[in-house]
Amino acid sequence: MNMKRITAALAGLSLIAFAVSAKAHGSMKPLHGGVVTMVGETVVELVRAPKGVDIYITEEDEPLAATGFSGKLIVTAAGAKAETPLAAQAGNRMSAPGLKILAGAKVVVALTAKGSGAKTLASFTVK
Numbered sequence: 001m002n003m004k005r006i007t008a009a010l011a012g013l014s015l016i017a018f019a020v021s022a023k024a025h026g027s028m029k030p031l032h033g034g035v036v037t038m039v040g041e042t043v044v045e046l047v048r049a050p051k052g053v054d055i056y057i058t059e060e061d062e063p064l065a066a067t068g069f070s071g072k073l074i075v076t077a078a079g080a081k082a083e084t085p086l087a088a089q090a091g092n093r094m095s096a097p098g099l100k101i102l103a104g105a106k107v108v109v110a111l112t113a114k115g116s117g118a119k120t121l122a123s124f125t126v127k
Contacts, residue, residue: 037122044109044122052097055086055109063092069111077105086111101126 028036034047034056042064045056053073057064071086073096086094086109094111101107109122 035124035126037124039120039122042111042120042122044111044120046107046109046122046124046126048101048126052095053084053099053101054089054096055094057092057094057111066090066092066094068114069094070114071109071111073099074108074110075099075101075105076107077102103127 028038028043034045034054036043036045038044041059043058045058047054047056055071055073057066057069066088069088071094073084073086075082075084084096084099086096089095103126105126107124107126109120109124111120111122112118113120
């Protein structure tokens with residue numbers, strides 16, 4: 001094989017590997033009508049609902065048990081910062097009942113894995 005064919009073959013293989021690795025982290029599509037961000041391998045979805053705020057956590061499209069985490073929301077709006085604890089619910093949902101987040105607020109979801117103590121911080125700007 002000549003050098004151009006080898007280079008083209010390697011380039012093609014690297015594109016295939018990139019596409020596979022990009023998908024391996026999981027979908028960035030919101031599943032509950034919220035906004036999504038990825039931190040490392042963890043996908044966090046923030047959902048503002050009439051009864052409060054819900055957080056859904058997944059890794060590689062698999063739900064992570066909310067009971068395996070403690071967490072809080074840190075909301076900064078109009079120059080004021082407030083922290084609200086998250087309560088584990090069924091499945092991969094954590095919630096902050098009664099919390100209202102206004103448009104323009106900055107929200108940090110702070111999660112700590114109960115077993116390992118690993119921390120995940122996901123940042124959002126609410127529109």
